[in-house]
Amino acid sequence: MILDRRTFAAGSAALLSGCATVDARPRRLATCTPLVPVQVDASRVIRTVAGLRPYRKSGFVVRAEQLGTKRLVHNYGHGGSGITMSWGTSKLAIELGLQGHSGPVAVIGSGVVGLSTARLVQEAGFPVTIYAAALPPDTTSNVAGGQFHPFGLFRDDSVTPAFREQFVRALEYSWRRYQIMVGDDYGIHWLPTYVEASAPEAQVIANFPPINRTLTPAEHPFPLDNVVVYDTMYVETGRYLRQMIRDVQIAGGKIEVRRFGSPADIAAIPEALVFNCTGLGSRELFGDQELQPIRGQLAILEPQPDIRYALTGGPGYMFPRADGIILGGTFERDVWEAVPVPATIDRIVSSQKRFFDSFRCTA
Template identity: 60%
Template sequence: MLTRRTLLASATLALPACTVISPRLSTASATCPPPVRAEANRVIRTVAGLRPYRPAGFVVRAEQLGTKRLVHNYGHGGAGITLSWGTSRLATNLGLPGHAGAVAVVGAGAVGLATARLAQEAGYPVTLYAKALPPETTSNIAGGQIVPASHFTEGMVTPEWRAQYRTAMDYSWRRFQIMVGDGYSIRWVPTWLPASAEHDDGDWMAAYNPALARFASGQHPFGDGAMIRFDTMYVETGRYLERMLADFRAAGGKVVVRDFDTPADLAALPDALIFNCTGLGSHELFGDAGLTPVRGQLAILLPQPEIDYAYAGREGYMFPRPDGIVLGGTFERGVWDATAQPADIADIIAGHARTAAGWRCPA
């Protein structure tokens, strides 16, 4: 069985250290939710994205680049949306104190946009440099589940990195909560996972989901085996990134579409402080050999308004979004081709169809 890791007002808008809020579980999903109609004739689009995966975890650190200060913020694996606000806060806390003048942010995905917005909130003029803008970024392809999954390898990370990660996760969790609603297309959705996932990733669910519930076989509709159910947020990534870019521009941000071939190209920018949020691009730009692509393929089905839950299991994962039902399940390490493969898409649909065929309403 797959685990979640393999699946799945001040300078930084200071949010108070308070008890994390998790809403009540949906009573509709607590009984017998309807199954997804996983049928090939309901597919409205297929996509493939490359996760910027580092076994040693994301990079947030500062260094000198000639006369410039360079702050890295990349390598989030399958947790780019989830950790975007948190690692961007870590990055801006490294770079902004004591800095005077304009700021450059390189990369316009979820991480780059969050970094740019935090710098603007701190009062700095920001120029965003990117070779692609939404909707053409890798972040646009992300499923949008706010769960830290597939972003490091156990045994490859340091205690110092774990401390960074927990700090980042805490801030992201709080930041997304205050953005819930139609404006950023973020909403809470009850989510079902195999019970084994409860102990993935250092028991993060226990820390952020006090309403987590456990169900034995026969108490849930997902076939055999124990399951857990918890609440988390989901982002309709296209609308979210469009709104983030609009916010950036409305706050006076400048956008320059261009690519960078070498660190010397970055050093030639007029800004004394540069944030590197290039994701997988840091493999070539900064020679990070530890950064590797992990391809994830998705089939998007016609929306099913009655689907008010999400799940993951041996057949992959399903996220309901206003723009369609997201079906996924591939984790292809070392694949650089960001093209959806028809045979893999067919396997994804067939797997979710098996899940639906095995639906068992609790007695």
């Protein structure tokens, strides 16, 4: 279940040379359904960012334990699927934590998982305080590409049947929850998404999202042999997190900037029920040595409103959002510096430029 979108590029390298851009007849474009190509150029890069995915090969953790007099419920380790799984694992966590509880609740962490947990606690009728060392826009969630898709979440040979059941339940709840949030308020929109059929990611979408189909060469302009298209949702993360914080506050929730150096520090807060949504921070705070960072680097181009589709594979991934065209696809294990590397950014941009310049036809 580790999906490294960079593997797409290796299988498609020959196609990016341009040999697939024309048919056998000289100077005549091959028949295909046109799309507007992304205008990729280094001069259009408006910012670069890097983030660290909190990855565990055995998948996310939703588990309860006693911490002195407090009940502690963990909800972390989502890898590259924090946006996708946030509502679902938070649903599992509150089902585990709220049963038999009365009184205020604490949530540690203000990323997408912490905010989703806090909102579900409020919807269940409990007052909540979020404690966080950093607030948006200074969270890992702000750096996410924002595609709804279970990516980089676990290794197939490292998970149990019980975990797989949790995963399916969480995914289904998140899928439904995001659908009722679609619109400009939260920055969530549906887009057709194209992926090469032979890519690892295509094996996942064979089962989710449920609607997908293989295209004929006449139905797409890409310099790829076999392409699948499916529809999914995309989240403009900055807007989404801002609105989620507003929702928490409107419902009476409190937010306190506070850093916890050890589990003993949690004893100082008044709430008897605590949800741990600290992501990669759980490695140091709770000693989970299975957690490892997976760095992802992004180059963001100026917005291009006429791009109304997304792409994964070939050069990496391309997600169009109102705040910019997101170009990415790196999956760097055990790298702790959340800093973009100029040489890597150059490779991302160059690869994307070659790909979009190789369209067989354009709108």
